[in-house]
Amino acid sequence: MASSTLNESKQLATWYFTFAFILFGAQLLFGLVAAIQYVMPGFLFEILDFSVARTLHINALVVWMVFAMFGSVYWLLPDETGIDTVGIKIGKLLYWIFVAAIAVVVLVYIFVQVGPADETTIWFIMEGREYIEAPRWADFGIVVVALGFVANLFLTGIKGKQTGIVTVLMADMIAFAGLYLAGMFFTDNISVDQYWWWWVIHLWVEATWEVFVGAIAAYGLITMIGAHRKVVEMWLWIEVAMLFGSGILGMGHHYFWIGTPEYWWEIGALFSALEPLPLVAMFVHVLYDWGKTQGAEMNAEHTDEDSVRSVIQNKPAFTWFVFNAFGNFLGAGVWGFFHTLPQVNLYTHGTQFTSAHGHLAFFGAYATILIGMMYIAVQGKNNIKVMNNTKSSIWAVSLIVGGVMGMTVALTIAGYVQVLVSRAQMGATWAGYFDGQAGMWFAQGMDWRLIMGVVTFLGFLLLAKDLLTTGKNPVHER
């Protein structure tokens, strides 16, 4: 009932969030399958092999995040521009096309899995390139949907009030969509292949997606704690400059060993070493703005101490936003910096250490803030003035954050063993690889990753329950 009050753009946003959340669950389930296979290699062997489970795990990851990002934009557009989203009917149609295409892709991954070594496989089954495995036909579908989304955003931004946040999003989303094209061709030259592959992967997660997070954090600060728009948007532009200034050429940290020339050592090291700076800035910014608005509230006239209110209008969402600020810094900034210098990366490249970083970075930088946006949507949908935490929201965030941190630590230790034994001592051969995998610390790392993965999944179940039920909970102020 309450949802009938939502305008169409926000309604579409809730659709996007819903499907994103389902895919998030699928991501975790297939991650668990892959994690079990590390511990018990016979599990689903030649039925649903590691490669299949992992493909589903990371594709579900990318797609749920893209869905939640589109959802976030459809959610904030009416607030920012002050008008209804232009062309929303087409946006809704494209949503269903997107969902249907993904369902087909997933079914083919699960039931067909691999194909003969010819172009038909690339077109209809899978492209076999990590993260962007989707077959070529789906690539074109994705491009069409993304263009529709970008059109919604641009037409609305041009017609309505074009705030700084909307301007950043317009520039960012067109780059985000455009970069996908770099991953849509086939070449026999694997060095050229990986060169362009990174244009999609790196320039997404370390440039366009980070800027997206900056814009969403700005929106969140304005709506959740009433931060001053002018200040927030100034920070946002500084972040854009720092993120693109370091992230674009920071791509060199993937060009150390793929056949590309040596000068990428220096360029990659220099610029990627700067990448943590904007992440520190974003962390400081979120906390500083909170402290400032909260302080202003405390300075205001109060009859007694107890009447000092929290300025936070949505506690669970704000919790996730704070974990975003911290997790982005820790996962991308600290764990990223660990292995970004060529002297280190020579040994850590392509080990469990990479996986540790990949998990904490994707989770810390993106999963957190997108879950925060889902809470904002629940608040808006249920006309809640001040949204409070419930027991499940607190347990959910604790288990998920604890679980992912636990997995990260386990993988980091396993990665350390792998680097020492397989890489430094044994020179990365087949035998060296398996010697590293057999190490006791490595094996225990894999056990702990699985245990912590289960903890994460329990947290996910609670999060699902909370998102579905908290809207009606009487703890909120309406």
Next chain:
Amino acid sequence: MANRSVWSDNRFWQRSAAWVTGFAAILLIWLTFDTSMQISMGSDEDLKNGVTKRVPGPTVINYKITYEMDAKRGHEVPVIGEKELFFGRDDWSEEEAGALLHLGKLGSQAKNCMNCHTLLGNGAYYAPDLTKAWLDPAWGPEGSLQAMTGKPTKEEAMAEFLQHPSQYPTHERMMPNLGITAEEAKGLVAFLKHMSSIDTNGFPRNFGKIKGAVHGK
């Protein structure tokens, strides 16, 4: 607004963001042109004339490849040596070798190798890195993997393994059967041999140079 300052002026930061981004993007595009030239595939002519390319042409499969320390560069580089038989021939023409490599590269994607293995260090971590797999001593004449398949040459041993991986378990963790045909296996081995000839700036370090470092010695 009495105290105006450039540092708190949104227009200033907006312009700075645009300039910084534009500058970084232009630099990247410029470097991309240079890199693309340097990593374009060489030709049969280059190989015959001893011209070193970072990514040699497909006919590199006609030659012996080793991974040697280069004193000047301070790390190992692939060295292309004398002729060597590959599936019984050392006269694969540019077209034939190109077709074989094409088949192999397509195969590597169609079978999703990258979601268990790393290639050039990128991919998944469930199975050994394939960057220099062709140079792994285990596949060599005295290697355990070649012995396991009972085949007389490295390429035949690898091709046999790829077609029936779960018949040759080396560890509890096994490679699954991916329906690789004999022809596809040949292509895949050509692809692996070609990949091992790419100049990866010394990654992986010390590959195949250390024997028994962990167990005794």
